Each structure stands twice: as C-alpha cells, then as structure tokens.
Amino acid sequence: MPIKTKSVGAKGAFIRTIALLLTATTLAGCVVGPDYQKPLLALPANWGNAKQAKPSRPPELTEWWQRLRDPMLNELVQEAVSGSLDVAAAKARIREARASYRQSAGALFPSADGSSSVTRNKSSAMTTVQGDIYSQYQAGFDASWEIDLFGANRRAVEAARYGLDAAEEDLRSTLLTLIGDIASNYVEARGYQARIALARRTAASQRETAALTRTKFEAGASSAVDVSNAAGQAASTEADIPELEAAYAQTVHRLSVLTGRAPAALTDRLKKYAAIPTPKLPIPTGIPAEILLTRPDVRLAERQYAQATARIGEAEAARYPGVSLTGDIATSGLKLGDLGKNSSISWSFGPTLSVPIFNGGQLKAAVDVARAQRDQYFIAYRSSVLTALEDVENAIVSLAQERIRNGKLASSASHYREAASLARSLYQSGASSFLDLLEAERSLYSAEDALLQSRVAIATDYIALNKALGGGWHGLIESSKPEVVDVNTGPHLPPTGDRLKRTAMKN
Structure with missing residues (x-):
C-alpha cells in the first residue's frame, strides 16, 4: 500500500507539472508594450515650385550617374562600390546586426549543457573495496528553458530584426553618399582641367598682346605704361594656374581615396583632358511622398524608431513574473561501467x-527610459523627412536658377569674345587705345571662367538633386564575406619566444 500511494503521488506531481507547462506555454503567446505601427506623416502634394496642373513622373533613380554620359565616371562608380572602405565598414555592421539577431533568437529556445569528471579520492574511512584511495566517475546533463511569458525575448528579437533592417538601410545610405561624392569630385576635377586650359590659352594670348605692345613701343606708337600693363595682365593670369593645379590635384586625391586606393592612384588615369560632364535635363522629381520610400536615411530613421518601440516592450516585460523550466540528470560511480546503472542515476525537473517584488523603482524607470528614447527616435525620423524635403526643394531651385544663370553667362562670354576680337583689331591698326584691349581681354577671361564654373555647378546641382531624391546603388551587394579572414583558429599554442618576436616583426 505505501508503494501504491507513492506512485500515485509521483503521477499526480507529474500531471501537475505538465499542466503548469501547458499553461505557461499558452501564456507565452502574449506580449507587453506598444506594438509598432509605421507613422503616417502629412506631406505636401507637390514640390514648392512644381506646377499643380502637371504631375511629375516618378524620379528615374536607377544608375542616374550614367545620364552624365561619361564612361570614366561610370567606371569609377563601379570601382568605388567594390573598393570603398566606408562601404566595407557598412557591410561589417550588417554582419554584426545579423549575428545579433541570431543571438536574440537563440534565447527563445531551451539551452542544454553536458558535463563529466573523474577524480581520485582518499578517505580515512575504510568504506571502499579498493581501500582508502579510489576513483569516482561523474556525468551530468543540465537543461533549462525560460518561458517567454510576457514577450521579453520576442520583443528583443523584434528589436534585433529592426536593427538588421536599419543596418541594411545604413549601407544604402553609405552607397548614396559615396556615389554622390564620386560624381561631384569627378565633375570638379574636369572643371579644374577646363579652367586650367582656359588660363593657359588666355595667358598665351596676353603674352602675344604684350609682345605686340613692346613692338609698338619700340616703334614709338605706344607707351612704357602700356608695355607694363600688358606684361602684368599676362603674369596675373598665369598666377591663377598653380592655384587651379593644386585644387585639381586635391580633387583627384579625394577620388582615389573614395575608391579605396592611395591618393595618387588615379593621377595618371585622369591626366588626359575630358570635357565637363553635361547631364541630360530636365529630370522627373516625382512627388514628396516618394521620399519615404526612396531615401535610405529616412528609411534608416524609421527602422531605428521601430527598434526603439520594441525595446519598450522588452523593458516592460521585466516588471512581470518569469517562469523557467530546469532539469538535470546526474550519474556517478566508482567504476566507469557503473554510470549507466539505475542505482547511480538521479534526476530532477521542475x-x-x-x-x-521590490527594486526601488528601477524597472519602471527603465521603461520610462525606453519610452523617452523611442520619442527621440520618432523626432529624429520626422526631422529626417523634413531634411529630405528641404534637400530636394533646394536642389530643384539651385538647378533651375543655375541653368538660367548659365544662359546669361554664355551670352555674356559671346559678347565679350566679339569685343576682345574687335579691340585687338582696332589696337593693331592704331584706331583704339591699349586700355580698351586690356579691359576687353580681362572681361573675356573672367566671363569664360565664370561660364566654366557654371557648367560645373549645373552638373553638381544635378548630382545633388539625385542624391536628395534617394538615388543610389540598386545592384546587389555581397555583405556576408568578412574583410579579415582568420586562420589557425583551432586549438594551438600561443606564439612564445622567437615565434612571438617573428610575429611582432611581421606586424
């Protein structure tokens, strides 16, 4: 009868444990904290300077730099995407986010550990067959599972998933900035080349004028003042060349570094003159609402806001009770063969x-901290949207006004060119003073230089508009391959003595 009573009690305890397990598993379906919902922001229907009656087509952002129609630029963009250190760092952050996500997801599952040991013991009591020295063998298996009653672990997984999304958007944002910087610096480099060529042509023409003035002076048809003014103007124009050369070299150095190379790597490659890239205009700008879908920095801010929302639930769940199931099996014996005998096995489960109960308000304070951080990310998201809208509006206005300015500068340069040609002819024939020719040549150089800078500004504004609209790299990026490939990571002896010295010398 006692044996029967013990059996029923054990059976009842087992049933109660199973019932508790099923109840906890059912309760594990609930979560605490706010559920994330993507915010709805009120955006204008059109851009500020757009005609209301003419809706704009969606922006053409795929490989927008190719519409600058420069093969060298296309090559540099490809090389920068594969060689940029900023892109490599962004890919490493994606790998980190993926690993964090897997780490968070692992907390949803049970954990198990095994152990074993063998010891030699000495006892003063003669209780063993072998005498006072004997061996003891032990083996064990421990398992535990934290039941996610109120969703703390699931909120952590949710936050990690949003973090992974944010890391991917960070990579897209890095690519957008990189391609824009490559295009802008390339256009500036070609602009400096054009301005250097203009300065050299102008200086050569002014040297010819100075020689003509000296000839007329020797013939008594000109004054020494005219000779000095002519030589001074030529020298002043030549003085612009070193400054332009330095700016050109710095731009080429920046391009090289952006592609992941040494600063002088592209010097020979870009030495050959090429025209300033001219974009194909106009470009469609779409509607403001599309910014939420195309700008990676806006999407990054939205994912960070979602991640902060999930962390509120993670902090809130810490204020609720927690249930975990633990179990272990242990066995011990004086002989290795005794480990499998029923008499040497013990187990526990429950x-x-x-x-x-009391923590001085720390858990509630942690929830308040998470809520405040969520609010900050929400404000940052709204700020990123406004900044994106501002960037597009500014780029649209700058590009439109620069095109108008370019037309006026082209007309100005054309008139100054005619005036300089006529002034030279009149000066050679003696029908005009040297001051007229001096002023005409100076005005022509200034107008042509301003026209070249305007062409650079148009291309730069075109690049800025595409960046503002969210145009970046739309191809595949392999982010799973690590930058540093570790070798000899298994069990091995650390370097010591001569090996340590050789390793230090290699590094």
Missing part, C-alpha cells in the same frame, strides 16, 4: 517562478 519550474522556477521569479516575481519582482
């Missing part, structure tokens, strides 16, 4: 309940 739930553990933890209830936060």
